[in-house]
Amino acid sequence: MTTTPVLQARGLRRSYQSGPQTVHAVDGIDLALDAGEFIAVMGPSGSGKSTLMHLLAGLDQPSEGTVLLDGDDLTAMDDEELTTVRRRRMGFVFQSFNLVPDLTVRENLRLPLSFERPPVRPDGAWEATLTDRLGLAGLLERLPHELSGGQQQRVAIARALVRTPSVVFADEPTGNLDVATGRAVLSLLGELVRSLGCTVVMVTHDATAASHADRTLFLRDGRVVDALDDADDEAIARTMLDLVRAS
Amino acid sequence: MRRRGPGSVTSLVVVALVTAYATVLLTTIVMLGRISRENGFTGDGSREVLAILGTGFLVVAVVVSATVLTNAYAVVTASRARDVALRRLLGSSVAQERRLVVRDGLRTGVLGVAAGLVGGVAINAVIGVTVGGGLRSGVVEPLVVVPCAGVLLTAVLAAWRGSSAVLDVQPAQALGAAAAVETGAPAEPPRWTAVARVLVVLGLLGVGGAAAGGVLAPQAAYLGLLGGPLLAFGVVLSAPALFPRWLNLLGRLWPSTPSGVLAQRRLAHNPERTGRTAAGVVVIVSVVTMFVVASATLDRAVDRMYEGTSGAEGAADTTMVLAGVVSVMVSAAALISAIGLCQTIGLGARMRRRETGLMRVLGQSRADVRAVTIGESARLGLGAVTAGLLLGTFVGWAGAQSLMGSVVREHVVAPVVPWWLLLALAVVTMALAVGAALAPLRDNLRGTPLAALRG
Numbered sequence: 001m002t003t004t005p006v007l008q009a010r011g012l013r014r015s016y017q018s019g020p021q022t023v024h025a026v027d028g029i030d031l032a033l034d035a036g037e038f039i040a041v042m043g044p045s046g047s048g049k050s051t052l053m054h055l056l057a058g059l060d061q062p063s064e065g066t067v068l069l070d071g072d073d074l075t076a077m078d079d080e081e082l083t084t085v086r087r088r089r090m091g092f093v094f095q096s097f098n099l100v101p102d103l104t105v106r107e108n109l110r111l112p113l114s115f116e117r118p119p120v121r122p123d124g125a126w127e128a129t130l131t132d133r134l135g136l137a138g139l140l141e142r143l144p145h146e147l148s149g150g151q152q153q154r155v156a157i158a159r160a161l162v163r164t165p166s167v168v169f170a171d172e173p174t175g176n177l178d179v180a181t182g183r184a185v186l187s188l189l190g191e192l193v194r195s196l197g198c199t200v201v202m203v204t205h206d207a208t209a210a211s212h213a214d215r216t217l218f219l220r221d222g223r224v225v226d227a228l229d230d231a232d233d234e235a236i237a238r239t240m241l242d243l244v245r246a247s
Numbered sequence: 248m249r250r251r252g253p254g255s256v257t258s259l260v261v262v263a264l265v266t267a268y269a270t271v272l273l274t275t276i277v278m279l280g281r282i283s284r285e286n287g288f289t290g291d292g293s294r295e296v297l298a299i300l301g302t303g304f305l306v307v308a309v310v311v312s313a314t315v316l317t318n319a320y321a322v323v324t325a326s327r328a329r330d331v332a333l334r335r336l337l338g339s340s341v342a343q344e345r346r347l348v349v350r351d352g353l354r355t356g357v358l359g360v361a362a363g364l365v366g367g368v369a370i371n372a373v374i375g376v377t378v379g380g381g382l383r384s385g386v387v388e389p390l391v392v393v394p395c396a397g398v399l400l401t402a403v404l405a406a407w408r409g410s411s412a413v414l415d416v417q418p419a420q421a422l423g424a425a426a427a428v429e430t431g432a433p434a435e436p437p438r439w440t441a442v443a444r445v446l447v448v449l450g451l452l453g454v455g456g457a458a459a460g461g462v463l464a465p466q467a468a469y470l471g472l473l474g475g476p477l478l479a480f481g482v483v484l485s486a487p488a489l490f491p492r493w494l495n496l497l498g499r500l501w502p503s504t505p506s507g508v509l510a511q512r513r514l515a516h517n518p519e520r521t522g523r524t525a526a527g528v529v530v531i532v533s534v535v536t537m538f539v540v541a542s543a544t545l546d547r548a549v550d551r552m553y554e555g556t557s558g559a560e561g562a563a564d565t566t567m568v569l570a571g572v573v574s575v576m577v578s579a580a581a582l583i584s585a586i587g588l589c590q591t592i593g594l595g596a597r598m599r600r601r602e603t604g605l606m607r608v609l610g611q612s613r614a615d616v617r618a619v620t621i622g623e624s625a626r627l628g629l630g631a632v633t634a635g636l637l638l639g640t641f642v643g644w645a646g647a648q649s650l651m652g653s654v655v656r657e658h659v660v661a662p663v664v665p666w667w668l669l670l671a672l673a674v675v676t677m678a679l680a681v682g683a684a685l686a687p688l689r690d691n692l693r694g695t696p697l698a699a700l701r702g
């Protein structure tokens with residue numbers, strides 16, 4: 001069965017001036033991610049993994065190349081169209097959770113719905129499923145500061161999935177969590193996106209986190225230099241170490 | 248060397264303004280008192296009224312400055328959280344950080360008082376020349392030392408109170424990957440302190456007593472003259488505790504749209520800051536309202552007494568003129584509270600840069616970002632205006648009632664509130680509140696959401 005990729009990057013380049021030098025943060029990347037695919041992007045600092053994620057999410061404009069989400073060219077969209085795409089078809093999970101401190105858990109997870117004009121009514125059944133599976137059912141009226149880090153990140157995942165987006169972007173999602181909590185949170189994310197058929201792009205330093213992905217891409221100097229499928233954390237860590245030593 | 252932010256400049260201007268105002272007001276009161284004594288006007292009590300009124304204005308101005316300064320130091324300290332966090336990380340203690348802020352307060356106080364004194368003496372000289380010969384004993388009263396010392400003390404105390412924002416800074420905030428939003432818990436409104444309660448109660452008793460006593464004799468107005476400044480003082484001290492509740496109450500009247508809810512919650516995030524921001528505005532609006540309502544109510548009462556006879560013409564003009572005179576009298580305090588309002592709203596909006604970036608990444612449209620920020624300022628402005636109008640109307644009516652209660656046949660006069668007053672005060676306050684948020688809002692929305700998210 002052939003399917004069109006959900007997220008596709010063609011000849012992606014992003015360069016900028018740093019003093020007299022031109023730096024190629026992303027230097028010619030082609031990607032095609034299918035529905036339900038979970039990829040991790042790893043690489044040493046400065047390898048371009050964050051820039052790549054920002055380009056894929058339409059948060060940064062490439063110097064060359066295109067990004068297609070469900071066949072729609074993000075690079076041809078204006079700010080308003082991109083905002084709508086982010087709101088309806090993308091989800092975001094951050095290292096520092098970034099829940100709005102003045103809103104309850106319920107209000108936080110409905111945030112992407114509340115940004116619609118007129119606001120979209122929450123789908124009660126879906127919300128219940130989501131909060132149930134993420135173990136948030138008893139926490140809905142709490143404020144973020146009353147929650148542990150792991151709970152906050154689960155709320156962030158619920159917020160990212162509340163509109164069943166095509167792609168979820170996760171930026172070091174385990175960076176502020178202890179190992180066990182990080183593992184539990186990623187297992188939940190993995191299960192949920194697989195059952196939903198969401199694609200995930202996760203940038204991480206953490207080999208254990210990356211082992212939850214179906215595929216791990218390794219970046220160096222803005223290029224994909226290696227890729228591992230269904231690898232365990234040991235294989236991923238070894239590849240990373242080789243990569244760092246070679247540079 | 249600490250870099251001087253916009254906050255320090257604001258504090259300097261506030262200190263200089265209130266000092267100059269005190270110098271001019273005090274000199275004028277003493278001078279007028281002397282003139283009336285030399286001319287043999289001793290029995291009509293106008294000197295006492297003037298002295299009480301002048302002292303009242305002075306108390307209001309100093310108290311308003313104190314709240315504005317406290318807020319300035321709190322907001323500036325909070326906006327420098329990352330600098331403070333870095334120094335804390337490198338080993339500086341909380342006490343050291345607070346001392347830095349207090350030292351800044353002392354320096355600002357000394358500089359500001361000096362500048363204000365020079366300015367005030369200059370204004371006095373100009374008045375002396377224009378009025379002619381009125382300032383025979385010189386252009387500055389020795390008594391000015393008292394308000395100057397008070398202002399200096401106020402600046403240092405305000406810096407000390409404001410510097411408590413240092414306590415909220417965690418050294419780890421200097422390390423990367425800080426959250427894009429103020430992660431702290433929304434604070435509970437502070438307790439309504441006993442001092443504030445006592446002042447409010449005494450003030451209300453004075454003002455209420457004046458209104459009730461007016462049925463017997465117009466001398467009851469003296470009670471109101473004492474009660475008014477006490478009430479103003481009490482309102483300023485009560486604002487951090489009470490104003491957030493008033494905003495909550497008003498918030499129920501607005502439709503509960505998602506952006507409205509967000510605006511309302513943001514105001515509630517730091518109730519103490521919100522309350523202090525509003526305090527000055529509430530007091531100024533109520534002082535202006537008080538005089539205008541009192542005058543309009545008196546005019547109406549006099550009109551009705553002379554119904555059919557001539558002599559009641561130009562009553563509306565008197566009200567307008569009085570509004571003008573009062574505006575000049577409270578101009579310094581009004582300016583100070585306006586500065587405070589704009590600074591807090593402006594810096595608050597500026598500190599939302601990363602939060603704006605986050606919301607934009609999550610899909611909030613620019614129009615919606617604007618709606619939330621402007622809604623937040625508008626709610627604050629409207630809350631302050633309505634509180635001031637209600638309070639001022641009550642006190643103004645009480646004043647008119649105390650003077651006319653024994654004269655009119657019904658023993659009670661009905662308050663008269665000119666509509667242009669409501670409109671003018673509302674428009675000015677709202678324009679200030681919303682206007683202060685516009686420039687930072689534009690900055691926050693410039694560029695990509697990512698640039699904003701990175702701060």
